[in-house]
Amino acid sequence: MKTLLQVLTVLALAVAPALADAKVKAGPRKGRIFELEGQNAEFFVEKDRTISIAFYDAAGKKQPAAAQVVTATAEAPGAKTKLEFEKKGDLLVSKAPLPAGEGYQIVVQAKTTTDAKPKNFRIKLLTHTCGGCPNPEYACTCDE
Numbered sequence: 001m002k003t004l005l006q007v008l009t010v011l012a013l014a015v016a017p018a019l020a021d022a023k024v025k026a027g028p029r030k031g032r033i034f035e036l037e038g039q040n041a042e043f044f045v046e047k048d049r050t051i052s053i054a055f056y057d058a059a060g061k062k063q064p065a066a067a068q069v070v071t072a073t074a075e076a077p078g079a080k081t082k083l084e085f086e087k088k089g090d091l092l093v094s095k096a097p098l099p100a101g102e103g104y105q106i107v108v109q110a111k112t113t114t115d116a117k118p119k120n121f122r123i124k125l126l127t128h129t130c131g132g133c134p135n136p137e138y139a140c141t142c143d144e
C-alpha cells in the first residue's frame with residue numbers, strides 16, 4: 001500500500017520530468033550514490049543518525065576519503081541544521097547526527113577537492129526500508 005508520502009513523491013516526479021530522468025543509484029552499503037567528477041560518493045544514514053559518505057572510483061572500487069569536502073544542510077522543520085564532516089577511517093562522517101524527524105530535505109554539497117566546483121544533491125530523508133527493494137527509502141531504486 002502506498003503511503004501518502006510515496007504518492008506525493010510520484011506526483012512531484014510527474015510534474016518534474018527532469019527529476020525523473022535522474023535514476024537513483026544505490027551503492028554496496030545500500031546508500032544513495034551521488035555522481036561526482038570521476039568518482040561516486042555514497043550517502044548513508046547510520047543507526048546513530050550520522051551521515052557517512054563512502055567514495056568509489058569510476059570502476060566502482062572503494063577508495064578511502066581523501067581531499068573530498070562534504071557539507072550537508074538538514075532542512076528539518078524549525079531546526080535547519082548545517083552538518084560538517086570529518087574523516088573516520090575510509091569514510092567522511094558528519095560531526096553531528098541528523099535532527100529528529102523524517103521526510104525533510106537534506107541538501108548535500110560535495111566537491112572532490114577544495115578547489116573543485118561543488119555539486120549539490122537533494123535527498124529526502126526517509127529511513128525505513130523500501131520493501132520493493134532492500135534499500136532504505138532514500139536510496140530506493142524501484143521504478144515507479
Ligand SMILES: [Zn+2]
Pocket residue numbers: 130131132133134135140141142
Ligand atoms: Zn525500492
